[in-house]
Amino acid sequence: MRFDAMTDRKTAAIIGGGVIGGGWAARFLLAGWNVQIHDPDPQAERKINAVLANARRSLPGLANEALPTEGTLSFHGSIASAARDAALIIEAVPERLAVKYSVYAEIEAANKTALIASSTSGIMPTDLQANMTSPERLIVAHPFNPVYLLPLVELVAGEKTDPKNIERAKQIFTTLGMHPLHCRVEIEGFLSDRLQEALWREALWLLKDGVATTEELDAAIAYGPGLRWAQMGTMQTFHLAGGEGGMRAMLAMFGPCLKWPWTKLMDVPELTDEFVETVGAQCDQQSAPLSPRDLEQIRDANLVAILRALKAQNWGAGQTLAAHDQHLRADDTPDFSAPLRTMSRAVPLDWTDYNGHMNEARYLEAFSKATDRFMELVGCDQAYIAGGFSYFTAETHIRHLDETCAGERIYMDSLCLSGSGKKLHIFNSLYREDGHLLATGEQILIHVSLKSRKATLPSETIARNLARIEKLHAQLPRPEGVGRAIGQALSRK
Amino acid sequence: MRFDAMTDRKTAAIIGGGVIGGGWAARFLLAGWNVQIHDPDPQAERKINAVLANARRSLPGLANEALPTEGTLSFHGSIASAARDAALIIEAVPERLAVKYSVYAEIEAANKTALIASSTSGIMPTDLQANMTSPERLIVAHPFNPVYLLPLVELVAGEKTDPKNIERAKQIFTTLGMHPLHCRVEIEGFLSDRLQEALWREALWLLKDGVATTEELDAAIAYGPGLRWAQMGTMQTFHLAGGEGGMRAMLAMFGPCLKWPWTKLMDVPELTDEFVETVGAQCDQQSAPLSPRDLEQIRDANLVAILRALKAQNWGAGQTLAAHDQHLRADDTPDFSAPLRTMSRAVPLDWTDYNGHMNEARYLEAFSKATDRFMELVGCDQAYIAGGFSYFTAETHIRHLDETCAGERIYMDSLCLSGSGKKLHIFNSLYREDGHLLATGEQILIHVSLKSRKATLPSETIARNLARIEKLHAQLPRPEGVGRAIGQALSRK
Numbered sequence: 001m002r003f004d005a006m007t008d009r010k011t012a013a014i015i016g017g018g019v020i021g022g023g024w025a026a027r028f029l030l031a032g033w034n035v036q037i038h039d040p041d042p043q044a045e046r047k048i049n050a051v052l053a054n055a056r057r058s059l060p061g062l063a064n065e066a067l068p069t070e071g072t073l074s075f076h077g078s079i080a081s082a083a084r085d086a087a088l089i090i091e092a093v094p095e096r097l098a099v100k101y102s103v104y105a106e107i108e109a110a111n112k113t114a115l116i117a118s119s120t121s122g123i124m125p126t127d128l129q130a131n132m133t134s135p136e137r138l139i140v141a142h143p144f145n146p147v148y149l150l151p152l153v154e155l156v157a158g159e160k161t162d163p164k165n166i167e168r169a170k171q172i173f174t175t176l177g178m179h180p181l182h183c184r185v186e187i188e189g190f191l192s193d194r195l196q197e198a199l200w201r202e203a204l205w206l207l208k209d210g211v212a213t214t215e216e217l218d219a220a221i222a223y224g225p226g227l228r229w230a231q232m233g234t235m236q237t238f239h240l241a242g243g244e245g246g247m248r249a250m251l252a253m254f255g256p257c258l259k260w261p262w263t264k265l266m267d268v269p270e271l272t273d274e275f276v277e278t279v280g281a282q283c284d285q286q287s288a289p290l291s292p293r294d295l296e297q298i299r300d301a302n303l304v305a306i307l308r309a310l311k312a313q314n315w316g317a318g319q320t321l322a323a324h325d326q327h328l329r330a331d332d333t334p335d336f337s338a339p340l341r342t343m344s345r346a347v348p349l350d351w352t353d354y355n356g357h358m359n360e361a362r363y364l365e366a367f368s369k370a371t372d373r374f375m376e377l378v379g380c381d382q383a384y385i386a387g388g389f390s391y392f393t394a395e396t397h398i399r400h401l402d403e404t405c406a407g408e409r410i411y412m413d414s415l416c417l418s419g420s421g422k423k424l425h426i427f428n429s430l431y432r433e434d435g436h437l438l439a440t441g442e443q444i445l446i447h448v449s450l451k452s453r454k455a456t457l458p459s460e461t462i463a464r465n466l467a468r469i470e471k472l473h474a475q476l477p478r479p480e481g482v483g484r485a486i487g488q489a490l491s492r493k
Numbered sequence: 494m495r496f497d498a499m500t501d502r503k504t505a506a507i508i509g510g511g512v513i514g515g516g517w518a519a520r521f522l523l524a525g526w527n528v529q530i531h532d533p534d535p536q537a538e539r540k541i542n543a544v545l546a547n548a549r550r551s552l553p554g555l556a557n558e559a560l561p562t563e564g565t566l567s568f569h570g571s572i573a574s575a576a577r578d579a580a581l582i583i584e585a586v587p588e589r590l591a592v593k594y595s596v597y598a599e600i601e602a603a604n605k606t607a608l609i610a611s612s613t614s615g616i617m618p619t620d621l622q623a624n625m626t627s628p629e630r631l632i633v634a635h636p637f638n639p640v641y642l643l644p645l646v647e648l649v650a651g652e653k654t655d656p657k658n659i660e661r662a663k664q665i666f667t668t669l670g671m672h673p674l675h676c677r678v679e680i681e682g683f684l685s686d687r688l689q690e691a692l693w694r695e696a697l698w699l700l701k702d703g704v705a706t707t708e709e710l711d712a713a714i715a716y717g718p719g720l721r722w723a724q725m726g727t728m729q730t731f732h733l734a735g736g737e738g739g740m741r742a743m744l745a746m747f748g749p750c751l752k753w754p755w756t757k758l759m760d761v762p763e764l765t766d767e768f769v770e771t772v773g774a775q776c777d778q779q780s781a782p783l784s785p786r787d788l789e790q791i792r793d794a795n796l797v798a799i800l801r802a803l804k805a806q807n808w809g810a811g812q813t814l815a816a817h818d819q820h821l822r823a824d825d826t827p828d829f830s831a832p833l834r835t836m837s838r839a840v841p842l843d844w845t846d847y848n849g850h851m852n853e854a855r856y857l858e859a860f861s862k863a864t865d866r867f868m869e870l871v872g873c874d875q876a877y878i879a880g881g882f883s884y885f886t887a888e889t890h891i892r893h894l895d896e897t898c899a900g901e902r903i904y905m906d907s908l909c910l911s912g913s914g915k916k917l918h919i920f921n922s923l924y925r926e927d928g929h930l931l932a933t934g935e936q937i938l939i940h941v942s943l944k945s946r947k948a949t950l951p952s953e954t955i956a957r958n959l960a961r962i963e964k965l966h967a968q969l970p971r972p973e974g975v976g977r978a979i980g981q982a983l984s985r986k
Contacts, residue, residue: 019736047736050786057900058793061841062800062814064862065821066902095750121747122755144717145734146789149796151813152717177817179716179810185704189755191713196727198695198756199688203727206687207772208762211678214740214772215779218726220684223672224637224645226722230799231809233711233719234689234696241638243512243540247707254614257588262615262682263691265758269701279700279707286708293543296639298808300551303642305802306723307555312843313795316724317672320644321555324670328558348554350805354878355943360886361858368854369557385847393853396891397979403885403946407550409559425980442979450848453896485978486890486935487918 009034009071013086013114015079015103017044019051020119021092023147025073026055030148031176032068037075038082045075055148062149063177079103080110088172090141092119101131108133115165115172117141122189122197125158135160139169142190143178151179154190195234202263222316231302232295239283239292240299246292247283251276305350334377337472342370342377342428343412347404357403364398367428367441370412374426378419378465380458389458391424391445399440399481402432409433416473417482419466422447422455427482440481502527502564506579506607508572508596510537512544513612514585516640518566519548523641524669525561530568531575538568548641555642556670572596573603581665583634585612594624601626608658608665610634615682615690618651628653632662635683636671644672647683688727695756715809724795725788732776732785733792739785740776744769798843827870830965835863835870835921836905840897850896857891860921860934863905867919868938871912871958873951882951884917884938892933892974895925902926909966910975912959915940915948920975933974 012028014021017039025035025048037048052073060067076082083089089107093099100118107116116138118128129135140156153173157166170180183190189197206212212220228237235247242250251271258268269275287295310318334340343366353359375381375391384390404410410432417425428441447458457463505521507514510532518528518541530541545566553560569575576582582600586592593611600609609631611621622628633649646666650659663673676683682690699705705713721730728740735743744764751761762768780788803811827833836859846852868874868884877883897903903925910918921934940951950956 019734054789054793057790058797058842060839060900060902061844062797063821064804064818064838065823066837066839066904067821094746122750122753144721145730146793146796149793149800150717150720151810152713154713175820177814177820179712179813181709181712181716183705183709185702187699187704188753191699191705191710192717194695194699194756195692195710195713196718197750198691198758200727200731201751201756201758201761202687202691204751204762204772206680206684207775208768209678211680212676212684213779214726214728214775216674216676217684217688218728218779219672219674220645220647220688221722221726222724223674224643224685225689226719226724226726227643228637229714229719230723231715231719231803231806233707233714234693235707235711237638238693241512253587257615257690258694258697260615260681263687263694263758264760265691265694265756267757268694269697275701279697282700282707286706286711296547297550298806300547300639300642302803302806302808303639304551304555305806306799307642309798309802309843310724310795311557313724313791313798315791315795317644320672321670325557327668327670328556328560330558344559345557346553346559349551350802351554354875355883355885359861360889361854361861364857364889364891365854368852382847390848392848392893392896394893395979396853396857396889396893398857398889398891400885400887400889407553409553411559444980483978483980485976486888487937487976 010088011036011086013038013082013089013111014092015039015082015089015107016092017041017048018092019145020143020147021090022048022051023055023145024090024092024119024143026052026059026148027176029071029073030055030059030067032071034071035073036082036086037073038077038079051148054146059148079106083107083110083114086111086114089114089116090119091116095120095123097123097127100128104128104132104138115139115168117169119143122193124186124188125156125161126186127158129158129160136162137165139165140190141169141173142192144192151177152181152192153178154181154183154192156183156186156190158186198265202265205264223320227303227306227317228299230306232299235279235283236287236295239287240295242292244292246280248276248280251279301349304348308348308350336469339413339415339429339473339476340374340377341411342373342414343410345410347406347408347410349406352406357405360400363400363430363439363441364396366410366412366430367396367398367443368393370414370428371426371443371445374414374416378469379462384459384462385450388450389456390448390450392448393443394446395444397442397484397486399484401440402436402438404432404438410438415476415479416466416469419470420463422457424466427479429479440479442482503581504529504579506531506575506582506604507585508532508575508582508600509585510534510541511585512638513636513640514583515541515544516548516638517583517585517612517636519545519552519641520669520671522564522566523548523552523560525564527564528566529575529579530566531570531572544641547639552641572599576600576603576607579604579607582607582609583612584609588613588616590616590620593621597621597625597631608632608661610662612636615686617679617681618649618654619679620651622651622653629655630658632658633683634662634666635685637685644670645674645685646671647674647676647685649676649679649683651679691758695758698757716813720796720799720810721792723799725792728772728776729780729788732780733788735785737785739773741769741773744772794842797841801841801843829962832906832908832922832966832969833867833870834904835866835907836903838903840899840901840903842899845899850898853891853893856893856923856932856934857889859903859905859923860889860891860936861886863907863921864919864936864938867907867909871962872955877952877955878943881943882949883941883943885941886936887939888937890935890977890979892977894933895929895931897925897931903931908969908972909959909962912963913956915950917959920972922972933972935975
């Protein structure tokens with residue numbers, strides 16, 4: 001048994017290499033486990049390698065620390081060969097009891113000690129373990145696609161499960177970076193899928209009845225409720241729908257709606273005073289010591305961070321924000337005889353750090369965006385970059401002169417110090433709305449070919465624009481701090 | 494009518510100043526509209542000002558451009574006084590038809606032309622407009638809490654609504670930065686609440702039956718399905734659960750589960766071949782030209798961005814990641830006689846930019862994190878900072894020497910150039926796994942009191958540690974590039 005030998009590599013067996021089995025394989029391998037897979041599908045190896053490629057691209061960077069060295073992946077022609085020697089055996093075969101029973105029989109014959117975890121989305125472990133010779137080893141460990149990224153795994157014991165195996169599973173999945181949720185009461189669909197399945201069945205009705213398309217149903221989630229659900233579940237979200245009164249006020253306000261046909265699910269528990277008090281008290285306890293007002297600020301900070309993350313990906317609600325930015329952007333014909341106004345905005349909530357002010361890295365983000373805007377104004381825009389050329393930053397010198405906080409309005413003025421040949425030299429000054437200087441960011445960029453990744457001359461249009469701006473800006477006063485070596489500014493203080 | 498006079502400010506009236514009405518007020522005001530509110534609650538003004546304070550903190554920074562100057566907020570003693578002169582009138586009163594009818598009568602008497610938009614969560618506009626003299630003006634515009642941050646607004650016409658008013662509403666809400674979703678078929682609960690309400694009623698049953706607590710139900714969403722729903726709805730998410738076969742394969746796999754009691758919603762549409770083909774074709778069309786494999790990569794990039802955004806907030810699934818970082822962190826007793834290994838990680842997906850490599854601002858993020866780790870190693874840790882002291886960065890000099898991409902392993906070595914008095918001078922070198930130098934980041938930090946925000950001497954422990962490291966590091970070779978002025982490095986090339 002390799003599991004308890006902490007000096008050795010642990011081994012997981014995975015029976016069934018579909019979307020879920022492949023995801024499990026990736027999560028275990030990248031956490032340093034060896035993985036032994038069995039799947040009768042001749043395409044399994046190719047499909048799992050595709051999942052693994054996605055996981056290698058996305059999972060390691062999730063962590064702020066290096067992951068262990070990857071384990072070894074092997075494909076096995078039989079369940080017995082895959083299961084032998086493993087500390088943990090994952091069953092991820094189709095949702096058919098007969099298939100699962102036969103898989104368990106083969107596993108039990110080959111391996112007498114490993115924990116056996118079914119990935120079933122909703123079959124009760126008591127039903128799964130009905131025919132087993134060692135039913136105490138079986139648990140449900142229900143993950144979510146993509147298994148290598150989403151932390152949730154629901155753990156469920158059957159009537160014959162040894163409760164120690166739930167604890168053992170909690171430990172294992174925690175070391176994989178997951179969030180084990182012990183579903184204490186055994187029920188079909190467990191917790192997550194009961195909620196998802198109700199929504200899914202309602203969605204199928206709306207499609208069947210021609211009320212909406214799949215795209216419209218998805219928009220009804222991803223631009224609204226889904227953004228909340230990424231950071232708080234339904235109960236805490238509705239706790240905040242009641243304002244200062246929390247969940248109790250929400251139930252008083254929306255309780256009567258439960259009798260209305262707002263879904264096909266018309267069988268609804270009665271909102272007795274006792275039940276309202278139970279739910280209200282649980283919401284209070286779940287959030288303690290935070291009041292609904294405190295939670296609102298946390299929710300807002302989370303939503304801003306999520307929305308801005310999606311804007312950087314130009315997807316979903318983030319696309320809405322990006323389109324709004326275009327709408328807000330002043331339709332300016334820039335005056336090249338003055339420093340260029342390359343930014344005007346408020347400091348976002350997610351730019352703040354543990355010191356309560358805008359984090360230093362966000363200053364460079366601001367300088368970088370301002371320089372992007374400068375490039376755009378001289379002709380190095382999206383179309384130009386799509387054509388295979390861009391500017392890469394070679395060097396930056398930042399002086400932090402004062403602090404700024406979330407919500408404060410800031411703007412940037414950019415001066416072109418030189419722009420001939422392959423080099424572009426810019427001096428950015430970041431100001432508070434009232435003209436107070438917050439920081440300077442001097443940058444040297446090099447024009448490159450995105451194909452060769454080597455320095456090359458810019459287009460004639462850009463060269464001409466830069467020559468013109470360089471000449472005009474040469475007549476402006478040089479800002480204090482230009483060309484300074486690091487430490488010079490401070491030693492004068 | 495101020496709406497059409499684009500040179501003038503537009504005015505919105507809001508009848509009902511609760512959580513939703515207050516949220517609307519914030520969204521309109523910050524978009525530059527004047528807002529006239531009526532709410533009989535004597536606490537309304539105080540409550541709305543609390544919502545406004547939250548909105549001012551969070552909304553302006555969502556955009557990458559400056560918002561217009563805020564409009565003017567006024568409170569009115571009557572519906573007539575608030576509604577008069579407005580281009581758009583929002584009704585956000587309790588979900589009782591009698592109350593809504595009486596509000597509409599007062600609105601219609603005071604304002605003959607404004608668009609009237611109900612915020613109802615599920616009552617059909619045909620029922621709302623039943624007693625109106627100008628029913629063509631009424632639409633449903635159903636927003637989501639917090640209204641000032643979430644983009645979704647569902648637009649629904651009643652039988653007597655003038656269709657032009659849906660188009661007019663789409664325009665208005667788009668200029669507010671929202672995503673209007675026209676629910677083409679009128680149905681109780683519209684689209685979003687039908688889906689949410691099915692989930693909510695299922696959750697109430699699980700609470701009523703004692704299967705789970707509110708906290709467990711929320712974990713079952715926020716650590717798994719909720720993260721997916723923030724960027725793709727249920728249909729596109731399940732389109733990816735079918736692997737290469739998409740939604741059709743998913744329905745073949747999980748179709749039989751619809752007959753099982755995985756939710757209280759047991760009335761389920763029959764999966765005829767025709768219906769499966771309709772849903773499958775809609776999913777293909779919705780995602781075209783992207784294949785399920787393409788979408789997987791987009792989903793993963795979104796999930797990484799969302800999860801890392803939540804990690805920075807130390808909330809929900811982000812807390813799981815932070816705890817896992819602690820678990821992964823090498824339990825090192827640092828060797829101060831060598832440069833300190835202050836980072837070892839993979840480049841995250843969300844650090845990549847339009848040039849296909851790690852964005853320049855992320856280099857400073859890496860240097861900043863490395864410097865944080867250095868500070869921690871010398872005693873300026875979380876507890877010390879909570880005690881009211883920290884280091885602020887005063888100056889940074891970055892040289893970008895080579896590119897790096899998502900997934901690549903990188904590490905940082907930090908050299909202490911000097912650490913006496915209030916000043917700390919660090920030279921960070923960022924390497925690729927194979928020892929190839931990617932960038933250098935030289936930083937000067939100043940020890941400060943977080944109360945006075947002024948420079949002050951560090952604790953004796955920190956001073957002693959720094960003196961020791963400074964002495965040890967003085968014996969190491971100086972890296973090339975130390976103390977360089979900007980441009981010097983390049984001019985040698």
